[in-house]
Amino acid sequence: MKHIIAPSVLSADFANLQDDVEMLNESSADWLHVDVMDGVFVPNISFGFPVVAAINHHAKKPLDVHLMIVDPDRYLEDFKKVGAKILTVHYEACTHLHRTIAKIKELGMKAGVALNPHTPVSVLEDILEDVDLVLIMSVNPGFGGQKFIENTYNKIKALRELCAKRNAEVIIEVDGGVNKHNALALLKAGADALVAGNAVFSAEDPIAEIAELKKLNIEAIQA
Numbered sequence: 001m002k003h004i005i006a007p008s009v010l011s012a013d014f015a016n017l018q019d020d021v022e023m024l025n026e027s028s029a030d031w032l033h034v035d036v037m038d039g040v041f042v043p044n045i046s047f048g049f050p051v052v053a054a055i056n057h058h059a060k061k062p063l064d065v066h067l068m069i070v071d072p073d074r075y076l077e078d079f080k081k082v083g084a085k086i087l088t089v090h091y092e093a094c095t096h097l098h099r100t101i102a103k104i105k106e107l108g109m110k111a112g113v114a115l116n117p118h119t120p121v122s123v124l125e126d127i128l129e130d131v132d133l134v135l136i137m138s139v140n141p142g143f144g145g146q147k148f149i150e151n152t153y154n155k156i157k158a159l160r161e162l163c164a165k166r167n168a169e170v171i172i173e174v175d176g177g178v179n180k181h182n183a184l185a186l187l188k189a190g191a192d193a194l195v196a197g198n199a200v201f202s203a204e205d206p207i208a209e210i211a212e213l214k215k216l217n218i219e220a221i222q223a
């Protein structure tokens with residue numbers, strides 16, 4: 001278990017992005033989660049390379065880039081150039097996932113694969129040894145601030161079992177509707193990394209909110 005907290009800048013104030021990135025630098029966050037949406041794979045467009053580069057320019061923590069785009073192979077090198085340290089593609093968006101994962105690692109980034117809520121973890125059985133991270137979507141991707149899907153707990157547990165069966169070490173990340181009320185249960189189910197957008201940025205004191213999520217981590221380790 002790694003116990004990583006990754007606030008999602010999708011919920012930041014885009015007109016004052018530098019302030020929010022600096023706030024995250026000062027916080028106990030481990031990674032900055034960066035959601036790239038193309039308006040095709042998901043029904044929303046977020047931002048592209050110049051914005052990711054600008055975030056990276058001010059960030060003192062690794063960028064955990066979540067690509068919600070079709071045919072991500074076209075842009076892997078570009079995301080490396082703008083500062084991605086962890087690059088996650090969607091299983092549903094890749095025709096040759098094994099090749100895509102190999103290319104991400106060849107470029108010197110950690111390679112992740114994301115699953116939509118309807119996609120069972122079993123589809124990853126033959127790629128588990130090759131990936132560094134699996135991102136389980138706990139909402140349908142495309143927007144921040146959505147309601148957490150409860151079946152996520154079953155998926156985390158099933159993925160943990162699959163990892164044990166295949167003797168694979170992967171970081172299990174959960175993304176969507178995560179907050180201080182469900183975080184501990186997610187960690188206990190076997191999650192290593194939690195993404196939180198709305199919960200952090202809608203809080204009166206985002207730094208305290210992140211600290212609270214980190215504190216839950218400590219409780220989980222001790223449990």
Ligand SMILES: O=C(CO)[C@H](O)[C@H](O)COP(=O)(O)O
Nearest residue numbers: 141142144145176177197198
């Ligand atoms: O990938 C995402 C949406 O597709 C975001 O990372 C996710 O939704 C985080 O936001 P919130 O915590 O507000 O649900």
Ligand SMILES: [Fe+2]
Nearest residue numbers: 035066175195
């Ligand atoms: Fe995300």
